[in-house]
């Protein structure tokens with residue numbers, strides 16, 4: 076079908092017409108080429124490196140070829156009375172121009188950085204490329220009379236090409252941020268606008284050209300006719316189909332890759348969450364959410380490394396560690412239940428955090444044990460200030476429902492680098508804490524070397540201690556107690572001794588705390604009960620009636636069945652219960668009042684005598700002590716030491732003697748070292764006296780020899796036994 080679309084400029088020009096089908100075909104080619112190219116160009120934007128460059132090359136070829144094909148198909152639709160043909164070289168150059176312009180335009184538009192200058196460059200390149208291709212293509216027609224140009228139409232064709240390209244590229248740019256249906260819509264829109272740019276330019280450009288009547292085409296024998304159309308159509312169609320196919324394939328691959336990537340991201344984030352959870356569990360205490368020992372040690376290592384870096388030339392900065400152990404936590408847990416215990420622990424953790432700075436670390440490292448790492452502590456005084464705040468804060472009552480519970484704590488302090496090397500800091504803080512605890516709790520102690528906390532040494536010692544009984548390294552030494560009125564021996568205190576094969580005699584001050592901490596004290600205590608009863612039986616066989624005092628640890632008090640065990644041991648050795656006296660230090664009695672009360676009553680029931688040891692060192696409630704079925708009160712030797720020099724000490728001892736007598740208790744003074752002390756105590760009507768003035772603790776056989784006269788002149792006589800003298 077032919078249609079006259081031309082506007083002849085004058086009679087001297089040939090009439091022209093268009094085949095509408097071929098025009099339509101050229102438009103389809105232009106739109107399709109644009110659609111495929113935009114898809115490819117999007118691949119360029121999404122892909123990276125070499126792949127992106129390949130897509131860019133293919134896209135530029137498809138677009139360039141599309142423009143070029145649109146032009147030549149448009150030329151096939153253009154009908155003149157003469158046959159037109161095209162010079163090969165210029166035809167090729169026009170193709171190169173179209174491909175190059177497309178390459179430039181898409182190269183710029185697909186860049187991540189895209190501003191106004193990029194937009195203008197791309198639009199000019201695209202529009203200019205379409206025009207260049209068209210007019211080079213027209214130049215390839217070699218006419219005997221040159222084509223006459225209407226320059227206004229030429230200009231309009233250029234404007235159409237540039238503006239439509241700019242619009243198409245803008246739509247194309249928007250496509251980058253879209254997906255799904257919107258993306259397809261914008262791709263179609265951009266392809267239509269780009270198709271309009273190519274065709275609009277071409278057909279406007281063709282209206283600008285007039286062919287003179289009588290002119291002939293000198294290149295008519297070059298590229299021409301239906302063959303040319305077939306070649307163009309087939310090449311273009313194949314190129315478009317191949318490009319479209321590869322775009323779809325790539326889109327699928329990209330989408331699969333995208334999905335894989337997304338699922339990988341999702342798996343990664345799940346993995347990350349799981350990792351965080353594991354980390355949290357590995358490094359945090361689940362009850363209080365505080366760091367656990369592992370995390371504390373890690374933070375400590377880092378803090379020490381930082382400190383070592385800043386202190387390279389001299390000690391400028393220090394760090395402190397506070398070992399905080401709650402006093403009396405176990406009884407609360409036992410009496411009020413674990414839920415109450417948990418609440419106390421959570422509350423204690425919060426109070427500790429409130430006393431620390433945000434740069435400090437508060438960790439829970441055991442049942443009721445906490446560690447506080449004070450970074451940038453200036454000195455021990457700064458740590459002590461924090462310790463004081465903690466003591467104050469923890470001693471405030473805890474509100475549990477309608478109950479008010481009160482606890483205290485013991486704190487051990489170490490300062491690095493003053494108190495030992497990095498590997499022993501926590502052990503040293505622990506040792507200092509233990510000293511604070513043994514001093515009655517609710518206090519702190521700063522580490523001193525004699526606290527003997529060398530961790531490896533302690534480990535070695537405790538392992539030796541476990542075998543000490545079996546290896547017969549344990550023995551009891553006995554220190555006489557002298558009756559104040561009669562001046563004769565009224566009994567002895569059995570004191571445990573450990574003869575270590577390499578270290579020699581180890582003092583109970585060192586191994587008893589170790590035994591308590593490592594759970595060996597029960598065995599040792601049982602051995603003491605057994606040995607004391609055996610010795611009593613042996614002495615009885617020799618005609619000596621003796622009362623032996625043994626020391627009980629808080630752990631023994633808490634153990635159920637102590638009274639039963641003592642009863643069985645007494646029976647086995649056929650010893651009267653009244654021959655055994657159990658000493659419990661005041662602070663132990665106060666630490667676990669329920670256990671003390673219960674055990675004291677059981678021991679009283681079986682007939683064993685009871686004594687409150689080291690009286691005056693703890694924070695006793697006299698009302699509570701009054702309720703304990705004890706027969707004796709032993710005044711701590713620190714008061715006896717100061718009797719001669721300090722009026723205060725005399726006043727205290729005097730008051731204690733009166734108080735004890737008022738409560739029906741006998742009073743024992745320990746640590747009597749001088750005759751003057753003895754005289755003062757006797758004047759105060761102290762019932763019993765014990766101390767180096769009379770005799771140091773000694774093995775049973777030495778005690779016998781000593782009793783038979785192997786002693787200094789003014790020392791007590793062991794010749795008579797007065798068992799039964801106590802009421």
Ligand SMILES: Nc1nc2c(ncn2[C@@H]2O[C@H](COP(=O)(O)O[C@H]3[C@@H](O)[C@H](n4cnc5c(=O)[nH]c(N)nc54)O[C@@H]3COP(=O)(O)O)[C@@H](O)[C@H]2O)c(=O)[nH]1
Nearest residue numbers: 570571583584587603626627628688745746747748766767
């Ligand atoms: N749970 C158990 N504790 C025990 C047992 N055996 C001993 N211990 C406790 O160990 C602490 C140290 O005991 P030790 O080194 O034996 O010291 C005792 C005496 O030697 C000492 N003492 C006695 N007289 C004087 C004196 O005049 N001056 C002076 N400086 N020290 C003296 O006092 C210790 C006895 O104290 P106490 O028990 O308070 O009467 C000590 O706390 C023991 O209790 C055991 O088997 N189980």
